[in-house]
Amino acid sequence: DGGITQSPKYLFRKEGQNVTLSCEQNLNHDAMYWYRQDPGQGLRLIYYSQIVNDFQKGDIAEGYSVSREKKESFPLTVTSAQKNPTAFYLCASSVDRGGGGANVLTFGAGSRLTVL
Amino acid sequence: AQSVTQPDIHITVSEGASLELRCNYSYGATPYLFWYVQSPGQGLQLLLKYFSGDTLVQGIKGFEAEFKRSQSSFNLRKPSVHWSDAAEYFCAVGAKGDDKIIFGKGTRLHILP
Numbered sequence: 001d002g003g004i005t006q007s008p009k010y011l012f013r014k015e016g017q018n019v020t021l022s023c024e025q026n027l028n029h030d031a032m033y034w035y036r037q038d039p040g041q042g043l044r045l046i047y048y049s050q051i052v053n054d055f056q057k058g059d060i061a062e063g064y065s066v067s068r069e070k071k072e073s074f075p076l077t078v079t080s081a082q083k084n085p086t087a088f089y090l091c092a093s094s095v096d097r098g099g100g101g102a103n104v105l106t107f108g109a110g111s112r113l114t115v116l
Numbered sequence: 117a118q119s120v121t122q123p124d125i126h127i128t129v130s131e132g133a134s135l136e137l138r139c140n141y142s143y144g145a146t147p148y149l150f151w152y153v154q155s156p157g158q159g160l161q162l163l164l165k166y167f168s169g170d171t172l173v174q175g176i177k178g179f180e181a182e183f184k185r186s187q188s189s190f191n192l193r194k195p196s197v198h199w200s201d202a203a204e205y206f207c208a209v210g211a212k213g214d215d216k217i218i219f220g221k222g223t224r225l226h227i228l229p
Binding site: 004031035040041042043044045048051058088090092103104105106107108109110114116 | 152
């Protein structure tokens with residue numbers, strides 16, 4: 001079945017360490033997104049990518065980095081510059097880029113990062 | 117500025133009772149509107165969407181929503197809730213040709229037996 005796979009499901013890191021969250025999709029979707037979710041805050045956009053080798057900052061990009069070397073992969077690195085990285089991270093993808101309609105997002109199951 | 121407001125952080129209803137979750141948006145362009153549902157520790161699933169046409173849209177799991185342009189609202193309804201509907205619900209807004217989707221802060225639904 002097609003879908004989005006995020007790994008790891010749970011991740012612990014010490015302060016000052018970088019960590020990379022994986023996001024892979026086999027839906028042949030063009031656009032991919034990273035959201036951060038905190039209790040009572042809803043979803044906030046970190047980065048998104050519309051095509052390979054191109055990506056744009058979202059609302060809270062500071063302390064994060066991404067790459068889009070392949071259409072199906074969009075890893076997120078949480079760097080030591082992110083001051084409050086403990087959160088639930090959601091990856092999403094969408095097929096309808098440039099097709100005249102707003103994007104319907106398909107989500108992965110999420111990765112929970114805890115900084116010790 | 118573009119925004120989505122879900123005024124109720126928590127809602128509790130009895131099983132079998134009707135449900136309405138509120139959503140108001142502020143968006144410069146003609147909005148495309150969505151409702152998503154999230155079970156604890158999981159990703160989000162699309163319940164329904166409105167792009168154009170009939171302002172009353174039907175979704176999965178017996179949910180429906182009505183777009184009211186004059187009130188800038190897109191409220192979600194269900195005539196009779198089931199215990200399995202307990203989850204968090206998010207309203208979201210986008211626009212034609214815009215890759216960014218803006219989410220509300222969510223409403224957590226609790227079901228009493």
